[in-house]
Amino acid sequence: VQLQAFGGGVVQPGGSLRLSCAASGRTFSGYTMGWFRQAPGKERQFVAAIRRTGGTTAYEDSVKGRFTISRDNAKNMVNLQMNNLKSEDTAVYYCALTPRHLILSTMRDENEYDYWGQGTQVTVSS
Numbered sequence: 001v002q003l004q005a006f007g008g009g010v011v012q013p014g015g016s017l018r019l020s021c022a023a024s025g026r027t028f029s030g031y032t033m034g035w036f037r038q039a040p041g042k043e044r045q046f047v048a049a050i051r052r053t054g055g056t057t058a059y060e061d062s063v064k065g066r067f068t069i070s071r072d073n074a075k076n077m078v079n080l081q082m083n084n085l086k087s088e089d090t091a092v093y094y095c096a097l098t099p100r101h102l103i104l105s106t107m108r109d110e111n112e113y114d115y116w117g118q119g120t121q122v123t124v125s126s
Contacts (some may be wrong), residue, residue, distance in 0.1 A: 001025045001115045005095045008120030011085055016018040016122070018051055019080040021095030022118055026053070033078040035069065037105035037122075047093070048080060049107040058107040062088070085124045092119040 007019040021033065034049030048069040050057045057069055068081045078095065096113035106112050 001059040001097065003097060003115055003117035005093065005117040005120045008093060008122045010123045010125065012126050013086060013124055015085050016083045017080070017085065017122060019082065019093055019095075019120060019122070021037070021078045021080075023076040023078075023097055023115075026096050027076065030101050031070070031097055031099050032107060032112075033095060033097045034107060034110075034113060035078075035080050035093055035095055037089075038119075039088075039091040039094045042091075044110060045091075046108040046110065049102070050078060051101050051107075053101060056104065058104055060108070082122070085122075089126050090122060090124050092121050096120045 003023055005021045009013050011017050031052045035047040036044050037047050038044040048059045050069045050071050066084045070079050089103045095117040097115045098113045102112055
């Protein structure tokens with residue numbers, strides 16, 4: 001399974017970016033896909049996740065109301081719409097996938113994910 005993340009870039013505070021992650025190489029009847037991020041000098045952090053079936057979502061508290069995760073099952077793709085971006089959102093963003101339907105309490109755990117993309121840089125700066 002290969003995950004390709006794209007859509008990062010440089011944006012001013014208050015701006016928006018849309019990240020996408022495309023999965024290829026294998027199809028799954030069900031999966032959970034998530035976004036994590038890692039800022040310089042910090043540990044990797046959960047951002048958001050979504051289940052293929054039912055569309056259950058989970059968000060890290062600091063992005064609730066600003067970020068929206070969505071899925072396109074036909075394209076095996078997950079998107080992350082990021083609005084009202086802040087300087088603290090600056091990080092490398094990684095998408096991840098597991099072929100399992102994770103429950104809410106485990107969707108935030110990076111150890112539950114089996115496949116990872118290469119990361120895309122998001123920089124929020126004036």
